[in-house]
Amino acid sequence: MGKRALLPLLLVRLSSHLYFPALECFQCQRVSASGVCESGKSFCQTQGSQQCFLRKVYEG
Numbered sequence: 022m023g024k025r026a027l028l029p030l031l032l033v034r035l036s037s038h039l040y041f042p043a044l045e046c047f048q049c050q051r052v053s054a055s056g057v058c059e060s061g062k063s064f065c066q067t068q069g070s071q072q073c074f075l076r077k078v079y080e081g
Contacts, residue, residue, distance in 0.1 A: 046073035
C-alpha cells in the first residue's frame, strides 16, 4: 500500500493578545506523492488570535 499523506488542519491559539486578521486555511485529507490533493479538500478561516498549522502524517 502506498504512503498517504494526511494533512489535518489544526488551529493553534497564540499566547499573545495582539489582533491578527483572519487567515484562510486550506485542508486536504489525502495528498498524492506528487503533492496533488486527492480527497477532503476544504477551506476555513481562523478566528480571533488563531492561526493555521500544518501537520504531515505518513502511513505506509
